[in-house]
Amino acid sequence: MGASLASLDPAGAGSSPEEVAALAQIGPLVFEHWGAVDTPVGAAGSGAFRVTSWEAGKRAVFAANEEFREGRPFVDSIEIVMGRAAHERLVDLELSKTDLTEIAPQDARRAAEQGVRVSASQPDELLALVFVEHDAPRTSGSIASGNAAGRAGGRASGRPLAPAKEEVMGQALSLAIDRVAIVNFILQKTGEPAGGLLPQWSSGTAFLFPAAAPSAADLEHAKELSKEIAAAGPLVLGYDSADPLEQSVAERIVVNAKEAGMSVRAQAIPGAGGGAEKSRSAALQAGHVDMELVRWRMTSPLPGEALMDFLSRIYAGPLAGIEAGALPETASPEDNYKQQRAVLSTYRVVPLVWLPQVYGLSARVRDWKAPVPGENWPLADVWLDTETPTGVQ
Amino acid sequence: MRPSRGLPLGIRVALYTIVLGLFLSGAPRVSYAQAPSELPKSWNDSVARLADEVAAAMSPTVVKLDVENISSLDVSSAGAIEAAVRVQLQRHSFSFAAEDSAAAQSVARLQLSLSESAAEYVWVVQIINDQSDGAVAPVMIVAAPKADFADAAAGARTLSLEKRFVCKQAERFLDFALWKDATSGEVTLLVLGTNRLTTYKPAGSQWQLSRTSPIPQAAPPSRDPQGTINLAEGKITVKGFACVGDPDLGEGVRCSASKPIRSLGGPRIDIPGFPNSLGTDVKGSCRGDFVFLFTAEGDRTQSDSIRGRLTKGIPLPLVPSGNSLEFDGPVMALHPDPADGSARAVVHNLKTGEYEAYIVTATCGN
Numbered sequence A: 001m002g003a004s005l006a007s008l009d010p011a012g013a014g015s016s017p018e019e020v021a022a023l024a025q026i027g028p029l030v031f032e033h034w035g036a037v038d039t040p041v042g043a044a045g046s047g048a049f050r051v052t053s054w055e056a057g058k059r060a061v062f063a064a065n066e067e068f069r070e071g072r073p074f075v076d077s078i079e080i081v082m083g084r085a086a087h088e089r090l091v092d093l094e095l096s097k098t099d100l101t102e103i104a105p106q107d108a109r110r111a112a113e114q115g116v117r118v119s120a121s122q123p124d125e126l127l128a129l130v131f132v133e134h135d136a137p138r139t140s141g142s143i144a145s146g147n148a149a150g151r152a153g154g155r156a157s158g159r160p161l162a163p164a165k166e167e168v169m170g171q172a173l174s175l176a177i178d179r180v181a182i183v184n185f186i187l188q189k190t191g192e193p194a195g196g197l198l199p200q201w202s203s204g205t206a207f208l209f210p211a212a213a214p215s216a217a218d219l220e221h222a223k224e225l226s227k228e229i230a231a232a233g234p235l236v237l238g239y240d241s242a243d244p245l246e247q248s249v250a251e252r253i254v255v256n257a258k259e260a261g262m263s264v265r266a267q268a269i270p271g272a273g274g275g276a277e278k279s280r281s282a283a284l285q286a287g288h289v290d291m292e293l294v295r296w297r298m299t300s301p302l303p304g305e306a307l308m309d310f311l312s313r314i315y316a317g318p319l320a321g322i323e324a325g326a327l328p329e330t331a332s333p334e335d336n337y338k339q340q341r342a343v344l345s346t347y348r349v350v351p352l353v354w355l356p357q358v359y360g361l362s363a364r365v366r367d368w369k370a371p372v373p374g375e376n377w378p379l380a381d382v383w384l385d386t387e388t389p390t391g392v393q
Numbered sequence B: 001m002r003p004s005r006g007l008p009l010g011i012r013v014a015l016y017t018i019v020l021g022l023f024l025s026g027a028p029r030v031s032y033a034q035a036p037s038e039l040p041k042s043w044n045d046s047v048a049r050l051a052d053e054v055a056a057a058m059s060p061t062v063v064k065l066d067v068e069n070i071s072s073l074d075v076s077s078a079g080a081i082e083a084a085v086r087v088q089l090q091r092h093s094f095s096f097a098a099e100d101s102a103a104a105q106s107v108a109r110l111q112l113s114l115s116e117s118a119a120e121y122v123w124v125v126q127i128i129n130d131q132s133d134g135a136v137a138p139v140m141i142v143a144a145p146k147a148d149f150a151d152a153a154a155g156a157r158t159l160s161l162e163k164r165f166v167c168k169q170a171e172r173f174l175d176f177a178l179w180k181d182a183t184s185g186e187v188t189l190l191v192l193g194t195n196r197l198t199t200y201k202p203a204g205s206q207w208q209l210s211r212t213s214p215i216p217q218a219a220p221p222s223r224d225p226q227g228t229i230n231l232a233e234g235k236i237t238v239k240g241f242a243c244v245g246d247p248d249l250g251e252g253v254r255c256s257a258s259k260p261i262r263s264l265g266g267p268r269i270d271i272p273g274f275p276n277s278l279g280t281d282v283k284g285s286c287r288g289d290f291v292f293l294f295t296a297e298g299d300r301t302q303s304d305s306i307r308g309r310l311t312k313g314i315p316l317p318l319v320p321s322g323n324s325l326e327f328d329g330p331v332m333a334l335h336p337d338p339a340d341g342s343a344r345a346v347v348h349n350l351k352t353g354e355y356e357a358y359i360v361t362a363t364c365g366n
Helices: A017-023 A026-030 A086-094 A105-113 A163-176 A179-186 A216-228 A244-259 A281-286 A303-316 A333-344 B009-024 B032-038 B041-057 B075-091
Strands: A002-005 A049-055 A059-064 A077-081 A100-103 A117-120 A125-131 A235-240 A264-269 A291-297 A349-355 A358-361 B062-069 B108-116 B120-128 B139-145 B158-169 B173-180 B187-193 B196-203 B206-214 B227-230 B235-238 B241-245 B253-257 B279-286 B289-295 B304-311 B319-327 B331-337 B342-348 B355-365
Touching: A049 A077, A086 A100, A086 A105, A086 A358, A100 A105, A105 A117, A105 A244, A105 A358, A125 A163, A125 A244, A163 A216, A163 A244, A163 A349, A179 A244, A179 A349, A235 A244, A244 A264, A244 A291, A303 A333, A333 A349, A333 B139, B041 B075, B041 B120, B041 B139, B062 B075, B075 B108, B075 B319, B158 B173, B158 B187, B158 B304, B173 B331, B173 B342, B173 B355, B187 B227, B279 B304, B279 B331, B279 B342, B279 B355, B289 B331, B289 B355, B304 B331, B319 B355, B331 B355
Parallel strands: A002 A077, A235 A264, A235 A291, B062 B108, B158 B319, B173 B227
Antiparallel strands: A049 A059, A059 A077, A100 A358, A117 A358, A125 A291, A125 A349, B108 B120, B120 B139, B158 B355, B173 B187, B187 B196, B196 B206, B227 B235, B235 B241, B241 B253, B279 B289, B289 B304, B304 B319, B331 B342, B342 B355
16 A cells, blocks of 8 residues: 655745755655764665656656565555645645645644644744854853853844843843744744743743743833844844744834834845755845844754754854863753753844644554654555545545 | 543542551651652753752842743652752752742742753743843753653663453443352443443453442533442442442342541642642552552643652642553543552543443552
8 A cells, every 4th residue: 555745846946944854854755764964874765665656846656665674665665746835735635645745833723724734743842033143253251150241242134233232232131022822823832932942841841941021121121122223224034035933023023122122124045945954054144134033943842952953053152252161971961951041141143933833634544653853754664544534534 | 621620639638648658656757858769860961060050140038939830840850850950959058938928029940941942951041130120030950861760760660551351332321340140250341421320241351231229310411520449348439429239249239328528637738749640559669659640731632641650748749650551531430449559541542432341550660
């Protein structure tokens, strides 16, 4: 029996984060193992499946590897259809043309209401606002100092903003942004407000980083902070032009900032596709962007490992040039908490929401388990119940 | 499943028996000071470290300790940890303001949060200072392994539960019993419904209807009917009536209105560390502890489970021990069998809609 996936675009350009994440699943299908740094282990074809057909950007077919050392997959083959838009993928699912597809978190509730069988992971992808690092000379600071003093990066828009003011701006935005509204209205309750760099289910300490809707006192405080900053035109907030979720969130932030007396302008950054692993510094530099939205997926369910990965991105990005506090190899919950507190006290990284990975399944898919961070799709374990009538559940 | 109203009578009676027994035997009233010994060593160490950190962060004083459990720890485990934290803080010369006293409004507040990560339990104490002007409250964090509460000590004897399916039917029933005739050795299945007692005889692998004896119903009928079969005394109790065998339960019953059972206590009390679910004591002991069986704390729309718990008596908690038995619906009734370490469970299978009878046996072993 065969299974089919939908809507992948190996070319990458213009791919949505969901498509890129789905593409990343192909490698582990055909190689014996998939290394920690996205490198294959073993020869191609030593994995659970072998490629039997490949039409770039259109279609790929994988056949079960009868000699896979962990046992032959239950399905005979998998057909992957590429280049399908999000709404087309859902229609394919509803018409039983496909068995499995990724669904954008903001579409999950609507899909479920339409009868689509939905599977969601624990929230494991952080959507955050980060200040953009620019190539201006700076002196090294230390995260232990608890602030960004010593930084000398100027604003990309050409109007230098003192580091201390940048910190104040970040704090004011953190106070003013209504994370609960983002979850409730934009994400249709698929996700969780984020106050820290790790979700509660992983760290157990996320409740120490409040992410409630801003109170009147918070907004007042944000207004006071924004008054401390001399207005030099709007701050520019960049978002991935291929990501409708980022666009909606950016527009919401503009509104929240205005309520706190700040001027922020949202700007789409074209060609920024790459989902969780965006590398768009050139586009950001060219676009005179002060802040950007990023989506970072956890690489492990273990809090120490996931935080280590996030910190490597943070100290290569918004906190570049600042000496990182040492995170022990086997970090305790307290170590993880202190590291997060140190990073967040700079206000150059403002967590917004946690997103789950959402999948749409046909009625006949059995033994599908939404993978945890670091796991691949369990396609070798999935089987199809041909007794079950296909169609929308 | 949560009991519909208060604690089941059997549990209350058992508890009062334990309490009474301890007092009559002259046992001293146990204070918090004995609670930590109920925890695994690694958990005790974590609690001690947490208290050490609190003591390092603030001078000993009168405090109010608020506890929030946001982990998968059950109520009794959380209660044991709270008790242990209190003892450790007392050792550091902290004292606690009475919950409703005027002093409690003005003393320093400690917020103990029992949380968990993907790998371990995480226990957090925040020193709440209302005058801190928005500053981050001092935080103390310790980790504790997710080892089974009761089984942490290597080689500890634990309860092992087994279930044996007896019968099922579409109509709800309140209790059942397997009655063996002493002379003929013939087994009879008694099923107590809301308005009749039905007896079945074995016929191959099936049960064959043998007799139906009506039981009068209280007026108005209860929305939460309860009843038990007491084979040892040869009688049946349903709300408002007591029935005796005529001449024995297998041959028919004779019922008369019964007086309401007088409550042993006053108003219902919430006992910290006591599960808010259906439960019963069972005969026997395990490593010297009393043995209880409790259901999960769901409602009648959910699947359910039964797990054994052990306690030395007072103070609680009832410590979970051994495996859980899973059921496809709520456990509607749980009755002890005085003859051995077993209990009778009536389960409403939500998948089939039928009511099922199980015998649950608890054995103690390594």
